[in-house]
Amino acid sequence: MSSAEPAGGIQVRNLRFSYGERPVLAGVDLSVRPGEIVGLLGPNGSGKSTLVKVLSGVLRPYEGSATLAGRELKDMATRDVARTLAVVPQEPVFGFSFNALEVVLMGRHPHLAGLAFESESDIAKARTALQRCGALEFAHRPVLELSAGERQRVVAARALAQEPDFLLLDEPSSFMDIRHQVELYDLIRDQSDNEATGVMAVLHDLNIAAEYCDRIYLLKEGRILASGPTAEVFTYANLKATFDTDVYVDVNALTGRMLVVPLSQRRKPR
Amino acid sequence: MRTARKPLTAAGLLWGVVILTAVLACSILAGLSTGGGEGGLRELLFPAAGDGDGTRQILLQVRLPRVLLAALIGGALTVAGAVFQALLRNPLADPFVLGVSGGASIGSVLAVLAGIGGTGAGMAFGLDGRMLFAFLGALGALILIEKIATVDGSMSVYTLLLTGAIFNAFSGALIYFLQSIASLEQLHDIVFSLMGHVPSTGFGTVAVLAIGILAAVLYLFLQARDYNAMTLGEEGATQLGVDVERVKRRTFVLGSLLTGLAVSVAGLVGFIGLVVPHMLRLVLGPDHRMLIPCSFLGGASFLVLADLLARTVILPGELPVGVITALVGGPFFLYLLRTRRTGHEFR
Amino acid sequence: MRPALILLAILSAACSNNLQEQKPDPVSPKDGLRLVVVSPSAAEMLAELGMLERIVGIGDFVSRPPGLNRLPRVGPYNAPNIEKVLDLRADILVTVRSEAARASNARLRDLGVEVLELDTSHWEGTRQALRTLGDRLDLGESAGEILASLDEAMTTIRQRAEGSPSPKVLFVVGRDPLYVAGPGSHIDAMIQTAGGTNIAADSDSPYQLVSLETMLQRLPEVIIDTSDNGPDALRGRLPGPWDTWDFLPAVRENRVFWIDPDLLVIPGIRLPAMTERMGRLIHPEIFGDPVEADFEPSPEPGPTETTIEDSP
Incomplete structure (x- = not known):
């Protein structure tokens, strides 16, 4: 699997990162190819969000290697990273009375020079992104007045407006209802299929992962426990080892994809 | 339903700047039109032959530099407020409220004590040691306050306000201490240097301040788009390609420079950096490409008018202009604190 | 709690002791x-x-x-x-x-x-x-x-000054910002007694921040500046920074005086002597020209210090 990778994707080799003395990523190998959705799953504190931050240039320095489309992340300016890769964060932060359209326009930031103003085409891109995320109706409302789910859609639109080669999603659907979750992931799937965007999604919901991801990485204590196509990775043993929780794993009769149901600890193990 | 605000364009910025420049021009004309001397605009524009009673000279050498200084100081403090607010994502971050002015005042007092910041005989000199010391004091305070108020990488508004308040109390106490070891004549200098008073200096000082302040404002303006991105948090801004550390460093240094220059010349003029940017955001929107230049122009107008009041309401006496800005700004601060608490701006 | 109470008791005992000792009679x-x-x-x-x-x-x-x-x-x-x-x-x-x-x-x-x-x-x-x-x-x-x-001295000064024209006097306590002696101050009274007119007499309080513009526009004929008192302070009869305002009669006629505040500002029993000094500044034709001692206190013998030397 490793040697045949095209140079265009995200390649992570033996990546290590620690907060001071505490190692969080202890040698991670991972890849994301253009046009595929890769799920990153693991218990709380396993290092998923840290990996997102390292790959988006927020946390430096790291040891090991991480390349974006063939370029080593270390050697890239913050701005170059932002032109290549966009992030939909878990808990987006806002300030002042910027409206949704203005926030999405900020996605054009890495593509503009100096004090430049957004052009008509930038604005058109922002509006398209808002529309694709179902957020056009509140384009002119201050983001701080929107609900958490609405804000999440604005942030997704901003990431699309950034026109990245790669999208990193950090549990983007935490505050969304099912309908909006499905709409968001359908959109991501479209983006991946049509624009060949490589997506790495940190997910909590195993069934969403099963429905949308091409491949899965299971992360625990800063190490990859298992990786591969969803059907191969989603086994009782792998999931039990990763989450220390009993699950029932089956195949969804309707879709043919995996189905995972968590089981109460109070239930006697079989 | 509010009217939809269009994204900012170059033309929009130009309009905003033109209108606020006109406001500033009117404020300066108003400031020049009256005062303790007898002269007004007529004497300024149509000089009579001869100037036996000095009316025109008073206008040109007392009122004019003072009005210009008020404009520069007002602009400097307001822009400092605007960029601190952008950095901390908090509309309450005024140099005075944060304690940065307090740090600058410690520097200024130390310079007086060291004998390098005289109001002594050097009335005509443009530069004095107080400027440098006040700048260093402001920068030191800002770094300290940021370090203390940051808990687990994020800054809560209440920690920040509390840190600022405590730092202000601390610097107040330190200044009392410095006063009590100062000689009687130094005491006089110290008390007046902190009073919040726009002096009437020579044009040398006006020129030095103009160069320093305009350069700093321009430099801050050049990273205006970065401030927009900074409202998404440091992480969010980094992911949009902003070199956050560099923006922060420049803001700290230049914001402290603006505060230090203002405090070294005019003492403690509070709250102006709080009131003006907030008003401008309500009218012009939050985009910093608009906000920074307009804060300079708006803050300049505000202090020119406040100083006009300060120097005319109790003639032949004068009020310290800090009294007027505090009377306006104090209640405004409380209003902001009250109405904005429910928003998410303070997270 | 307890130590505090004990301390309080000791303190109040000490107080009452004191009271008993000292209170009965002056x-x-x-x-x-x-x-x-x-x-x-x-x-x-x-x-x-x-x-x-x-x-x-x-x-x-x-x-x-x-x-x-x-x-x-x-x-x-x-x-x-x-x-x-x-x-x-x-x-x-x-x-x-x-x-x-x-x-x-x-x-x-x-x-x-x-x-x-x-x-x-x-x-x-x-x-x-x-x-x-x-x-x-x-x-x-x-x-x-x-x-x-003292009364007699004051009366004499007043009488000598009476009848002559009353020059406009600006008495400067602090120059930047301009801080002057207003009505109710002993300085204002001295200026009047010595036959001058305090141009800040219409301000609100004995010591007052005033408008530089107004004071300049009132064209003072005599400026007495006590604001400079660091080391190397200006002393004597010279315009100093006031020469910026060359339209002022005080500057044109060389009647700007830089004086140690101790010689004029601290009130008390020296008031007649100080008033006469003021007279020399305002009305030299009556009180005589100011002398060097009017600008700077004459060097006084300091407290005799005994140097303790190490003796074997």
Whole structure:
């Protein structure tokens, strides 16, 4: 699997990162190819969000290697990273009375020079992104007045407006209802299929992962426990080892994809 | 339903700047039109032959530099407020409220004590040691306050306000201490240097301040788009390609420079950096490409008018202009604190 | 809780001891009164009354007569150090009337120290202060004599100045920002007595931040500037920074005077001498030209210091 990778994707080799003395990523190998959705799953504190931050240039320095489309992340300016890769964060932060359209326009930031103003085409891109995320109706409302789910859609639109080669999603659907979750992931799937965007999604919901991801990485204590196509990775043993929780794993009769149901600890193990 | 605000364009910025420049021009004309001397605009524009009673000279050498200084100081403090607010994502971050002015005042007092910041005989000199010391004091305070108020990488508004308040109390106490070891004549200098008073200096000082302040404002303006991105948090801004550390460093240094220059010349003029940017955001929107230049122009107008009041309401006496800005700004601060608490701006 | 209570008990016992010892009668001047003086003007008056030997401590701002400088200091008049005053076993604290010192003065009274508060900020108060001191120290007669001669000196100055034109005087306490002596200050009274017109007489308070523009526009004929007092301060008859305003009669006619504030600003028994000095600045044709001693205090013999040398 490793040697045949095209140079265009995200390649992570033996990546290590620690907060001071505490190692969080202890040698991670991972890849994301253009046009595929890769799920990153693991218990709380396993290092998923840290990996997102390292790959988006927020946390430096790291040891090991991480390349974006063939370029080593270390050697890239913050701005170059932002032109290549966009992030939909878990808990987006806002300030002042910027409206949704203005926030999405900020996605054009890495593509503009100096004090430049957004052009008509930038604005058109922002509006398209808002529309694709179902957020056009509140384009002119201050983001701080929107609900958490609405804000999440604005942030997704901003990431699309950034026109990245790669999208990193950090549990983007935490505050969304099912309908909006499905709409968001359908959109991501479209983006991946049509624009060949490589997506790495940190997910909590195993069934969403099963429905949308091409491949899965299971992360625990800063190490990859298992990786591969969803059907191969989603086994009782792998999931039990990763989450220390009993699950029932089956195949969804309707879709043919995996189905995972968590089981109460109070239930006697079989 | 509010009217939809269009994204900012170059033309929009130009309009905003033109209108606020006109406001500033009117404020300066108003400031020049009256005062303790007898002269007004007529004497300024149509000089009579001869100037036996000095009316025109008073206008040109007392009122004019003072009005210009008020404009520069007002602009400097307001822009400092605007960029601190952008950095901390908090509309309450005024140099005075944060304690940065307090740090600058410690520097200024130390310079007086060291004998390098005289109001002594050097009335005509443009530069004095107080400027440098006040700048260093402001920068030191800002770094300290940021370090203390940051808990687990994020800054809560209440920690920040509390840190600022405590730092202000601390610097107040330190200044009392410095006063009590100062000689009687130094005491006089110290008390007046902190009073919040726009002096009437020579044009040398006006020129030095103009160069320093305009350069700093321009430099801050050049990273205006970065401030927009900074409202998404440091992480969010980094992911949009902003070199956050560099923006922060420049803001700290230049914001402290603006505060230090203002405090070294005019003492403690509070709250102006709080009131003006907030008003401008309500009218012009939050985009910093608009906000920074307009804060300079708006803050300049505000202090020119406040100083006009300060120097005319109790003639032949004068009020310290800090009294007027505090009377306006104090209640405004409380209003902001009250109405904005429910928003998410303070997270 | 308990240690605090015990401490309180000890303290209050100490207080009542003090009260019993000191309260019954004011100490008679004959019994070797011990005086602590924090009012600069009062120190000069006491010297004039011949009571220098009775002074056992002085306030921070007291500098005259120079012989006093060797005495222990008890802090400024607005915040005297109560412990030091008690330590000096003072019978009387002679101080300036001050709102800031009210609590500490009351405390000193509770602890058995008599507190004489004098208001020497103006001429009438100064006269009253001299009378108060004379009465309290059984020196009413000599106080009366001093007073009479002072009054006479003042009257003489007033009479000499009367009838001549009254030049416009700007008296500068602080220059940047401009801070001047207004109505109700002893300086304003001195200017009038010496035959001048204080151009800040219409301001609101004895000492006032004023508009530079207004003061310039009023075209002062005499400027007396006491604002410069660091090392290398300007002294004497020269325009200094005021020469920017060459349209001012005071500048054109070379009547800007830079003076040590000690020679004009500190009120008290030297008022007649100070007023006459003011007269020389305002009306040299009547009082004579100012002399060098009018600008700077003549070098006084400092407190004799004995150098202790290491002897084998």
